[in-house]
Amino acid sequence: MAYKDLQEFLRLLDKKGELRRIAAPLDPYLEIAEVTDRVSKAVGPALFFENPKGSRFPVVTNAFGSFPRMNLALESEDLDALGRRIDDVLEMEKPEGLIDKLKMLPKLAKMAGIFPKTVQSAPCQDVVLTGDAVDLSILPVLTTWPGDAGPFITFPVVITKDPETGKRNVGMYRMQVFDKTTTGMHWHRHKGCAAHYRLAEKRGKRLEVAVAIGPDPACTYAATAPLPDDIDEFLFAGFLRQKAVELVQCKTVDLQVPANSQFVLEGYVEPGERRREGPFGDHTGYYSLADDYPVFHVTAITHRKDAVYPATLVGQPPMEDTYMGKATERLFLPLIKKQLPEITDMSLPVEGVFHNFCFVSIDKRYPGQTRKIMYAIWGLGQMMFTKFIVVVDAEVNVQNTAEVWWRVGNNVDPRRDVVIVDGPLDALDHSAPMACFGGKMGIDATKKGPEEGHTRGWPDALAMDPATKARIDAVWGELGL
Structure with missing residues (x-):
């Protein structure tokens, strides 16, 4: 059953003992972040700050900060199960006979109910602020690290439309709050919204932007997902939640936003306008460097009467984004396997902050296959940013980082087995x-x-024989160990 809104998700976390309420007044400047960092590192609960200083809106952090909560957010028993759902869709073939057609009906009926739909009124527009009433300081936006250039909105669902085709893109890009009506718009050149902005700039036109803060969990996650350009993020969210995302028309721009959002910022970016943005304590565990980025001008703020402000803290892992990144790994593995069927598993270890390391196991059948896999991965969408790819045999558990490095230490001749190439890297590198x-x-x-x-022999890895293991298993309980 899809969550009606973020509030319903938080109520479930509370019921399951996965949320802690903090009544003590804490400052959005560093204090809330310090509490969140300590709890995140301990894989602790979601945090609900009831009285952030300077704002009447509560703050929630670490809502996705564990595997159980990530599963709850995406309403799945485990992340691999979601991957299997995607695989089922990919495996759907044209039905040949009446029986096959009848078997397809349940799947098709589910798919029919996931397309976004428009509603005429929405909780996110309970309160509408325009003109002189626009004031971003009403939001308890966090400053998360002492070297940050200012407060940053860290969970924004950013929506734009292609100026030529009208096709929507949804992404997540941090937003430094400059003053009451402007923020930075930190979209990297590789991202969809940045492509829309370039097209608008070529035309000398401003680009309208809407920012939804705190829709339901599936919508928030979908904004981070590395989807192909022709897949709508709100359609993907509908697939995840098995129910259509309801969208409402904005008040001052020609865009639609999730109706259940907590806050919506409406506005535009002007062609050619840049402002220095950053530094910002980023998910790499380092400050990302200051640079010039487009400026977002806010024309309206709308919000729910009972709005809650969601924020995420990023830094040296493990943090909340660890679990969102792992969700992406498991969800999109079936898509990668469709293109590279020899892959048996893949891991983006948290120590590599998801774009520095990729461990992949393959069913190796011929010489040069490992290099084919490396080059193919570097050609897959956002996998192009991967700095180190390690390829191992199918029996290796790539989810065990220690095992992978053990294999590297024993199986690699640096002169023969290492490939160094040039290519695109993440802007934060x-x-x-x-x-x-x-x-x-x-x-x-x-x-x-x-x-x-390799003309020398290759030894087997050490392993006890199955018969001995079975005999010891049978008497293990008697050994007092």
Whole structure:
């Protein structure tokens, strides 16, 4: 059953003991972040700050900050189950006979109910502020690290339309609050909204933007998902929640937003206008460098009467985004396997903050296959940002980081098994000599044979024989261990 709104999700967390309410007044400037950081590192509960200083709106953090809560957010027993649902859709074939057609009806009926639909009124527009009433300071926007350039909106669902086709894009990009009516718009050049902005700039036109803060969990997650350009994020959210996302028309811009959002910021970015944004304590665990980004001008703020302000804190892992990133890994693995069927599993370890390391196990069948996999992964959408790819054999558990590095240490000859290439990097990678471009490494940690120039023997990894293990299993309870 899809969550009606963020409030319903929070009530469920409360019921399950996954939420703690904090009545003590704490400052959105660093204090709320420090509490959240300590709790996140301990894989603690979601936090509901009832009395943030300077605002009447409560703040919720760490709502997705564990695997159980991530599963609850996406209404699945586990993340792999969601991946299997995607796989089921990919496996749907044209029915041949009457029986096949009848078997397809339940799946088709479910799919029919997930397309976004428009409603005429919405809770997110209980209160409408325009003109001189627009004031971003009513929001308890957090400053999360002492070196941050200011307060940043960290969970914004940012919506734009292609100026040529009208196709919608939804993404998540941090927004530094400059003053009562303007923020930065930190969209990287590779992202969909940035592409819309470039098209608008070429025409000399402003680009309308809407920002939804705190829709239901599926919508928030969908804004982070690395979807193909032709897949609508709100359609994907509907697939995840198995119910259509309700959208309402904005008051001052020609865009639609999730009707159940807590807050909506409406406005535009002007062509050619830039302002220095950052630094910002980012998910890499370092401050991302200050740079010039477009400026978002707010023409309206709308919100629910009972609005709650959701925020996320990012930094050295593990943090809340750890679990959102792992959800993406499991959900999109079936899509990758469709293109590269020899892949058996993949891990984006949290230590690599999801774009620095990719561990992949394959069913290896021929020489050069590992390099084919490396190059193919670097050509898959946002996987192009991956800095290090490690390829291992199918029996290796890539979810066990220690096991992967053990295989690397034993199976890799650096001269033969390491590939270094140049390519796109994440804009937050400060190690690259140039912004967004630099070196990447592929490491082949699979077994090698004569066809790959390895004429020596290759030993088996140590393992006890099954019969001995079975005998010890049978008497284990008697050993007092």
